[in-house]
Amino acid sequence: MSGRYWEDIELGAMQVLGQYTFTQEEIMRFARAYDPQPFHIDPEAAARSFYRGIIASGWHTVAVWMKLAVAGHIGATRDGPRSGVSPGFEDLRWLKPVRPGMTLTFSTEVIEKVALKSRPRFGLVKSRNEARAEDGSLMMRFTGKGFVERRSAGNRE
Secondary structure (H helix, E strand, O other), X not given: OOOOOHHHOXXXXXXXXXXXXXXXXXXXXXXXXXXXXXXXXXXXXXXXXXXXXXXXOHHHHHHHHHHHHHHXXXXXXXXXXOEOOOOEEEEEEEOOOOOOOOEEEEXXXXXXXXXXXXXXXXXXXXXXXXXXOOOOOEEXXXXXXXXXXXXXXXXXX
16 A cells, blocks of 8 residues: 555555464464464364364464554555554455464455545545465455545645
8 A cells, every 4th residue: 555645545556565474382372362272272182173283363363464564554654644543344254274384475455445424534445455375375364444544635745
């Protein structure tokens, strides 16, 4: 996503946020703190589970997306969009289990822009956000929504 204001953001703009390799130690550490289900934290219980081994929490996968998105300047720098506030997300799907040793590539793509009559100072940007395995398999996806300041609402640099 480039540009400082809502008007500058182009539909279809796509950004690869980066890659991340999940280790068993990190999977278990995250899950112990935030999602302590046996198939995330206990190798023996995980081996007996539906998953047949340790898998990352879906929340861990989304948290990595967020870390990379902020590092990729989505709302994080003065040169990036004037944003940061989100009214939430839609359609979060964890499609395949993320296992230790997997490297995922995270991306975001602008899919919709909405001028807000209720908040004329901001526009809404919707994005398709994904994580893909090295073989191209879609592992996680969600539609993000974020408010971005508008230039046309009287904002001048």
